[in-house]
Amino acid sequence: MRAVRPSRTLRTLRTLCTLRAAAPVVLAALLVLAVPALGGCGTTTDAARAGPSLPSGERQRDDLVKAAQQVLVERCLAGQGLSSEGPGAEDRRLQGALFGRGRAELAVTLPTGYTVKAHTDGCLAAARRELYGDERRWFRTQVVVDNLRTEARQRMKHDPDYRVAHGRWVRCVTPADGPRPERPDPEAAARCARESGLDTVRARLEPVLLARVRTERRDQLTTYRQLRTRALHRAADLYAARTVQKNREKGSTPS
Structure with missing residues (x-):
């Protein structure tokens, strides 16, 4: 925590x-x-x-x-x-x-x-x-x-399609001669997100999950x-x- x-x-x-x-x-x-x-x-x-x-x-x-x-x-x-x-x-x-x-x-x-x-x-x-x-x-x-989108992205990590695409992204940003860097180069990370299909999966899942989170948090949204x-x-x-x-x-x- x-x-x-x-x-x-x-x-x-x-x-x-x-x-x-x-x-x-x-x-x-x-x-x-x-x-x-x-x-x-x-x-x-x-x-x-x-x-x-x-x-x-x-x-x-x-x-x-x-x-x-x-x-x-x-x-x-x-x-x-x-x-x-x-x-x-x-x-x-x-x-x-x-x-x-x-x-x-x-x-x-x-x-x-x-x-x-x-x-x-x-x-x-x-x-x-x-x-x-x-x-x-x-x-x-x-x-x-303020954290509804973050909550939706957290749920995304449990989706099978996301996990597969994220695995491809990890392999893409990992150098052949060493471990995956803790903070990959931004340009390499963006390129790998496109090539691995991670961007596509995110674009498909995020609106659906965000809508679901907003529905579940409708009482808090009303109060807000x-x-x-x-x-x-x-x-x-x-x-x-x-x-x-x-x-x-x-x-x-x-x-």
Whole structure:
């Protein structure tokens, strides 16, 4: 069993800093998409009752949730006197503030045998609670849904046709004068996948197995969609509130 740990601190800091630097541009674009236009006869009241609209594209929706999570993380860090742009001397403290400290409270073991773990006391966890409402439920669901394709590929290894094709692939990438390398040359591996028929077998089996896995995990998929929809609405509300606050600070109101 292998534990999948959070990204290394330096990598995480770079990611957070990149998001923070991009946040004003991202927020400006998303606010245009997420906040309904105000003005006109009756539209203000109707829009306020319905709440902010959501972006239509999946990528834009993902960006909206990610940007909202980043805002919440920065707010949490600021409450502890920290920032994702803090100096290297605060690296350990920042990692604890981001991911939590001590033993991970959440863990999900996948059918592949891997175990994914997470804390409940860091700023990332707090941001997810704010967005998704139930952090534990979201964590369990997200881990399963994010690994559906991996689960399908794991099942593929038990298929007789796959095993035969994989055996041909192994013989193809193994040098005549030595053992099979642990990591074959990428070009040789790709060539052998074609010549052995492994690519063809994968292309035939993966869609079928993935559909089967998705059917078996339909409850988790339903929960995933419900929680993600909640996060989308929460993110849109967050940015709508930020827009109103900024307008008030400037002494103006939307028109």
